[in-house]
Amino acid sequence: MKIFVQVGCEMDPMINVRVDRESGAAHPEPGDRLMRVGLSGRLNVAVAVSLDATEVTAFAIGPGHSEALQHALAAGAGRAIALRQADSTNAAAPTTIPALADWLSEQQPDLVIGGRIVGGIAGRLGWAHLAGVGDLQLDRGRLHGIRHLERGNREEVHATLPAAVRLHIGVVRPPYISRSRIQSVSTSEIIQGSLSDDTGDVLMEIGPMHQKRERTRGAQTKHTTSSRGMDRLNSLMKGQEQPGRVAEKPSNIEPRKPEDLANEFVRYLRHYDLLPESRE
Amino acid sequence: MLAVIDLPHREILWNVPPGFINAVYLLSAVCVGWIFWWFWRRASLWQLGRTGETSATRIAGWWRLTKYLLTHRVLRRDRYAGVMHGLIFWGFVVLLIATTLVGIEHHFHTSFLTGPVYLVFSLGADLGGAAFCVGIVMALWRRRNPESHGRLLANRSTTGLLWGLLILALSGFLVEGLRIARDFPPFEIWSPIGYATAQVFSLVGITAETAETAHRSVWIGHAVLVLGFFILVPLTLLRHILLGAYSVAHARGRPGSLSPVVSHSGQSVELADFRRIDLVQADACLTCGRCSEVCPAKAAGKPLDPRSIVLGLRAGLDHPGSPLGDQVGDDSLWSCTTCSACDAVCPVSIDVVEKIVSFRRGRVGESNIPQSAAESLESTSQKYNPFGSSNSSRMEWAAGLDVPIAQDDEPIELLYWVGCAGAFDPAGREVSRAVVRLLNHLKINYRVLGCQERCTGDPARRMGEEELWRELATRNQQQFSTHGVRTILTQCAHCFHTLKNEYTEIGPMPKIIHHSQWLREHLDSGALKMKANANETITYHDPCYLARSNGETQAPRVVLDHLSPENRVEMSQCGQSGFCCGGGGGQLWLDVRGSTRVETIRASHVEETGARTVATACPYCRVMLEAGREGLPDGQGHWRVKDISELVVENLEVSR
Numbered sequence: 001m002k003i004f005v006q007v008g009c010e011m012d013p014m015i016n017v018r019v020d021r022e023s024g025a026a027h028p029e030p031g032d033r034l035m036r037v038g039l040s041g042r043l044n045v046a047v048a049v050s051l052d053a054t055e056v057t058a059f060a061i062g063p064g065h066s067e068a069l070q071h072a073l074a075a076g077a078g079r080a081i082a083l084r085q086a087d088s089t090n091a092a093a094p095t096t097i098p099a100l101a102d103w104l105s106e107q108q109p110d111l112v113i114g115g116r117i118v119g120g121i122a123g124r125l126g127w128a129h130l131a132g133v134g135d136l137q138l139d140r141g142r143l144h145g146i147r148h149l150e151r152g153n154r155e156e157v158h159a160t161l162p163a164a165v166r167l168h169i170g171v172v173r174p175p176y177i178s179r180s181r182i183q184s185v186s187t188s189e190i191i192q193g194s195l196s197d198d199t200g201d202v203l204m205e206i207g208p209m210h211q212k213r214e215r216t217r218g219a220q221t222k223h224t225t226s227s228r229g230m231d232r233l234n235s236l237m238k239g240q241e242q243p244g245r246v247a248e249k250p251s252n253i254e255p256r257k258p259e260d261l262a263n264e265f266v267r268y269l270r271h272y273d274l275l276p277e278s279r280e
Numbered sequence: 281m282l283a284v285i286d287l288p289h290r291e292i293l294w295n296v297p298p299g300f301i302n303a304v305y306l307l308s309a310v311c312v313g314w315i316f317w318w319f320w321r322r323a324s325l326w327q328l329g330r331t332g333e334t335s336a337t338r339i340a341g342w343w344r345l346t347k348y349l350l351t352h353r354v355l356r357r358d359r360y361a362g363v364m365h366g367l368i369f370w371g372f373v374v375l376l377i378a379t380t381l382v383g384i385e386h387h388f389h390t391s392f393l394t395g396p397v398y399l400v401f402s403l404g405a406d407l408g409g410a411a412f413c414v415g416i417v418m419a420l421w422r423r424r425n426p427e428s429h430g431r432l433l434a435n436r437s438t439t440g441l442l443w444g445l446l447i448l449a450l451s452g453f454l455v456e457g458l459r460i461a462r463d464f465p466p467f468e469i470w471s472p473i474g475y476a477t478a479q480v481f482s483l484v485g486i487t488a489e490t491a492e493t494a495h496r497s498v499w500i501g502h503a504v505l506v507l508g509f510f511i512l513v514p515l516t517l518l519r520h521i522l523l524g525a526y527s528v529a530h531a532r533g534r535p536g537s538l539s540p541v542v543s544h545s546g547q548s549v550e551l552a553d554f555r556r557i558d559l560v561q562a563d564a565c566l567t568c569g570r571c572s573e574v575c576p577a578k579a580a581g582k583p584l585d586p587r588s589i590v591l592g593l594r595a596g597l598d599h600p601g602s603p604l605g606d607q608v609g610d611d612s613l614w615s616c617t618t619c620s621a622c623d624a625v626c627p628v629s630i631d632v633v634e635k636i637v638s639f640r641r642g643r644v645g646e647s648n649i650p651q652s653a654a655e656s657l658e659s660t661s662q663k664y665n666p667f668g669s670s671n672s673s674r675m676e677w678a679a680g681l682d683v684p685i686a687q688d689d690e691p692i693e694l695l696y697w698v699g700c701a702g703a704f705d706p707a708g709r710e711v712s713r714a715v716v717r718l719l720n721h722l723k724i725n726y727r728v729l730g731c732q733e734r735c736t737g738d739p740a741r742r743m744g745e746e747e748l749w750r751e752l753a754t755r756n757q758q759q760f761s762t763h764g765v766r767t768i769l770t771q772c773a774h775c776f777h778t779l780k781n782e783y784t785e786i787g788p789m790p791k792i793i794h795h796s797q798w799l800r801e802h803l804d805s806g807a808l809k810m811k812a813n814a815n816e817t818i819t820y821h822d823p824c825y826l827a828r829s830n831g832e833t834q835a836p837r838v839v840l841d842h843l844s845p846e847n848r849v850e851m852s853q854c855g856q857s858g859f860c861c862g863g864g865g866g867q868l869w870l871d872v873r874g875s876t877r878v879e880t881i882r883a884s885h886v887e888e889t890g891a892r893t894v895a896t897a898c899p900y901c902r903v904m905l906e907a908g909r910e911g912l913p914d915g916q917g918h919w920r921v922k923d924i925s926e927l928v929v930e931n932l933e934v935s936r
Contacts (some may be wrong), residue, residue: 012662013670014670015663015670015672016670016672028672029670029672030672030731031661031664031670031671031672031730031731031732032670032671032672033662033663033671036662075647100805110882148586173651173654175647175648175654176644176647176649176653176654176658177647178644178645178647178655178747178748179661179745179747179748179751180645180746180747181547181645183747
């Protein structure tokens, strides 16, 4: 059985950080280390290793996660892959999901354990999805987990492989991996991979909600005046009627009718198999 | 001139047919070969261990063994056992010498055991045999009710062995008595026990001829017992004759330090993770239980029994195929405070703490450690301190104080090493503030490293995370070199110990002084003056890593005597035999339950003294004694805990 686990480094939430308003960069206080190996990734690896898989592969998206990948190898992962993204640096960005899903479908794992994006991956690949579970167990191709609810309640959840799982980190702490084990894998290879970079097509396919917009001060979208409207206004003010003239459409903005928006939305739902008829 | 025949002497191996003599020699050679073969086979297991530093030099080690045997210093702590073993040891040595002389005379056909020499020889051999018998009887007497002695194991094989040795010694007297009963030579009065035995034979009607016949049989029986003794040497605790001597000769001079670990498997513990001397010591163990008797964790009802740890390692040698880590329990391992009280009292100088830490390394490699320990190690790795605080807050203790922080590459004459407890623990911070006040009062040129200071790694190392300690030590040592530090002053006994004794394996280190030594120096010189406080009844708790591991017991007491020379009282277990506070070995972050707590036991010792103040010289001890006081019954604990530096600041005479 092949298991892929997502790992990564994260900012240590227990230290004070100063954020540069200009660049957005975070700076720790002198003497503090900003980044640490993410607890969720460590837990993912630990659970994957405990499931007695034939192959456990750790992957991380984006730069700066080599320490987490090394930690994963020391924790028992057989391979570590650093995935390079073409554009977005946010591994959790929705734009990452399709590319990652495509990559995972090529790798053909039986189980993916990761962060928030596993839901989108499951949707894209048509897999089962379990979120917020602990005590994961595998029995003859079927996953069994316990989801811890409020007030100490628990529920049993099950899923058939292939599946994507997001673990509940609060319940179980990842085991401590000794420095000697980490050092023993310091020369192990971290495979470099890349996700699909044809995000342009993806964006068009996704629809207007995820279109890139220009960033402006105060996050206000730039108001672009329709040149056709201005022409008409000018002509009216000048008393020049130009009936029947069709002004040029602006190159950057296309007027969208409500029907167009609705069709776009339906395409978006169909793309992610979120329409009821697509699941039947 | 007297004829040779008239001089006191005896015929060697009289009345023993040559065939028997040759058979005994042959069988003796076989038995010695058996001993060699057993040790050679066992040594193939010992060789699986890693090489590690042992004695500084071979000569120093053998000199230590010689002094040890001559004085029986460790054994004399238990007076009965000291006398008992002394009699057995010296009796055996005398008998061995006597037998050797007889053998030399017989083999080389010489005749030096005659005349006055023979008389002295006879008397010495008899007295040696008597001492041996008395010692064995004392051992048997003690074992008739082992539970009353607490530490002894009820062990039939050991009791049987002692009976066998007694019979062996008594049979020698029987042989001598039957020999003397043949002729009753008058000079044999110099063998008082043999002569008395002969007279008893005569009284009961044994004739000369009967004595001669019986002598041959008893001699053969005695020879068989001697051969049996040889056979049993490797199989019973008699092997301590060889292995115990080897262990003492190769032991460290002082308990507490851990040996350098060149390489570690990083996985489950194996024989290769122990030093070779550790594996030898596992076989040398006498199971006497002295280590268990002094263990503070065991006294608190925790699962740890140091003897079981050593015997667990021996079981690993006996069964090399089975997982070594399974030979000792998790709770047992994590209960240890690494105070080294067990190491200090072991009669064969076994390094018990070294073995416990080796087992812990295996647990760390397996990721099988308590949650709290894991958090502490992660904090040390990420934030450079085991307390979980951000490293940037390392100087918060100095708020309001003028503390000079070293700049990059600035040369430092005196570095004040605050330590993690001194930086992050509330009680420890008070100690740091007191030390800084004194440094500033004396206008000493010193620096601190501020947020550049990292944990020495002592808690991590004691918890079994060797590589983390090495990383921190390497980095710290480089800092010292970069700043050209000449002297490091520290108030923490753990930091003091590891900087002074263990960092040297990383690289050259400056001089390390403990703040008790520094205070003593300045008080004795008059640079610091204290107002004497006659009303202050003070007792002093010796930090294990200062007293036992580094032999420093006087400096803190001298400091306190400046304050209250008449009213300083000692606790029941103090000095190098002090009882641990319970904070070492990572115990601040571990919590194996026992029937009580180590610190509560120590607090009860403080209570017994009636002192108003208990002083200590380590922030860990300060924290633990405060905690122990909280565990005392209602109505007790009306005393305070102070570091010696705090007491000096309290009572400092400031000249206007």
